[in-house]
Ligand code: SAM
């Protein structure tokens with residue numbers, strides 16, 4: 159297995175393709191499951207994803223060997239970081255086997271997972287042993303009533319916290335982060351409580367501006383609290399010091415508490431877009447490759463895989479898709495927001 163380093167800087171060689179804006183491909187996010195056991199209103203609102211919603215059939219999702227082939231082809235083009243996501247990745251049966259397969263790919267230095275955490279206590283140890291390098295757990299509030307609202311009435315704060323504890327106990331070498339989506343007027347008043355809970359631990363909370371992903375989450379700019387304002391609020395209670403980025407293109411701006419109680423990150427996708435450094439591709443559970451979180455269309459890799467294509471043909475399609483890429487949605491948001499194009503939904507391609 160490739161040796162894992164805590165936070166690898168992406169490698170960059172001339173052999174690796176660059177898109178039309180000169181960006182290299184370093185990260186691949188893999189959605190292993192379109193279903194979820196939550197119904198967060200900002201991602202999979204119950205009104206749309208009720209009991210009659212049709213999710214993919216098992217045979218429509220890529221199987222583990224197909225995912226491995228794509229990841230291997232991507233590694234050959236410069237991808238060194240993989241992240242498993244969903245929907246809820248821990249709903250995918252035998253996920254630990256996929257982790258083992260992906261860790262064995264030459265060039266993959268970092269394998270992470272984003273989860274809502276409710277099933278994590280059950281799986282943390284085996285995932286760690288299989289080679290998963292780090293875990294991000296989503297948690298928007300510690301207040302049980304607000305949590306209930308923000309998860310669409312599913313799951314419990316206590317289970318998510320138990321998942322985080324289990325992840326800490328398992329000792330993931332890349333550590334444990336918490337993703338908190340901040341919605342003005344919904345949970346912005348509850349952010350200091352989340353930070354207070356993790357101060358003095360190794361868990362790094364990351365505060366994410368609420369984004370207009372998909373078409374069903376009723377997003378409005380008035381629901382976005384710019385990170386700068388949030389950082390001011392936090393610093394008024396616990397003074398903060400800016401930390402340098404660990405590698406070019408790091409998405410989160412990092413801060414440390416001056417009193418030594420740990421670190422936080424803020425992700426300013428709306429107020430300070432970072433498309434110029436965006437090195438990510440996203441693979442949906444049914445095998446479509448997207449080169450932007452806000453894409454309206456993607457490249458069907460499953461068709462190629464199931465049509466008997468060789469590894470070389472697969473890599474050529476991946477390379478060509480990346481070379482054609484010119485996405486910079488977040489930088490153009492204001493112009494595009496009135497567009498009628500349907501974006502891909504978040505639960506198909508993960509965050
Ligand atoms: N179900 C897993 C989870 O919630 O962690 C993985 C998939 S979820 C789509 C990945 C991340 O996207 C989560 O941290 C979630 O909070 C974030 N997310 C979902 N909708 C969002 C939105 N509209 N704006 C910002 N982040 C969002």
Ligand code: SF4
Pocket residue numbers: 194195196197198201202244245246274296505
């Ligand atoms: Fe599920 Fe994650 Fe979306 Fe919430 S954010 S509905 S937990 S996929």
Ligand code: SF4
Pocket residue numbers: 432433434436437449450451452485486487488489
């Ligand atoms: Fe990357 Fe698209 Fe997000 Fe810009 S909007 S940072 S191109 S995923």
